[in-house]
Amino acid sequence: MLQLTVFVEGPSDQDMVYALLEAMGVHQKARIAVLPLGGKRKIADRIRDLRNDDLNKFVALIDADEASVADSRELARRQLGSPQIDVFCAVPMIEAWIFADPEFAKATARSLHAREIIDRAPLPEMIPYPKQFALNVYGSSRFYPREATIDVNLAAARSPSLRAFIEGIVSLVGVDFSFKVPTSKLSDTRDVISTLLRELPQTTIVWKTMAGEKITAGDLAVAIAEGSALGNQYATQLLRVARDLIARQSD
Known part of the structure; x- marks a missing residue:
């Protein structure tokens, strides 16, 4: 079976990527390893000489420093030394992706007030400080619902950087996944x-x-x-x- 390895910056990134790949059914096509390496520099060192082959596919995912997907991906590639493998980024950072599906985000919100805050939140990539916003909502670093399933279609419709990551994984692994626009859920x-x-x-x-x-x-x-x-x-x-x-x- 194909081995998919995703290099990320930290444990929260690891949790989010696992949630996405599980919801997409990638585990049915490939063995999955999501490795938190502790920052961009360590990721750059680890992936410098990596190449994809028929049995092993590699991806790097980092937080972005730009507001658009096109700009941020190009900058991310430069920050990681222009590697041979695919590089993706979360705009503005991966904590924003939690809120791409509000129901997923509300699954472990700490109170009714916190769930109301999520309902009033702007689009994920317009949240000014996603990590602090997540801390306010959850009250701890345990951001990601462990027993909830993210609606990938809705999340992709509300977050272009998340969609770009999903499209890259679909292309790389060959998973059978096609986007459906969830118009009834878009606010x-x-x-x-x-x-x-x-x-x-x-x-x-x-x-x-x-x-x-x-x-x-x-x-x-x-x-x-x-x-x-x-x-x-x-x-x-x-x-x-x-x-x-x-x-x-x-x-």
Whole structure:
């Protein structure tokens, strides 16, 4: 059987990766080892000379220092010495992934108030200090529900960096997994649009206003998530264009 080894920074990263891989059914295709090495430098040293082959697949996962998936993955590769194996990153850090599926996150929240806090939380990648947020919700370093199963489709729809990691694992291992958009569970159309924008490099110009102002993907993702006038204007225009395009294709 194929051996999949994922190198991560710490024990909390290890717990989250195991939760994801279990929910995806990766264990049916490969033996899994998730190894916490204690930081980026140690991961870089460990993976420097690694290569994938038919029986062994290697992946590195680290916390990001950029807001977009495209930017953060490129930076992560440089931080780890541009290795031959796949490198992924959690935006802004892996504790944010806990909240990509709110029901999963609420499974071991310490109180009703803590569960209400989770319900009011922004999209995972917009939580300013995910580790502190998790400590506030759980009251200890035991962040991850051990008996709950994460809804991978919902989590991937709400966190682009989590989706990128899952897509990489699917491609590497060949696990039979296809995404389904859980529209009934997404809280807001703004969440969907903001998440899609975060898949682009944050400095990419994605919109030019009537006044001639050029707006980047990163700024627009924040504006939409916050419900600002600029964000609402873009979301409305985008949906109208999509509506008209689909209508024309239906003729």
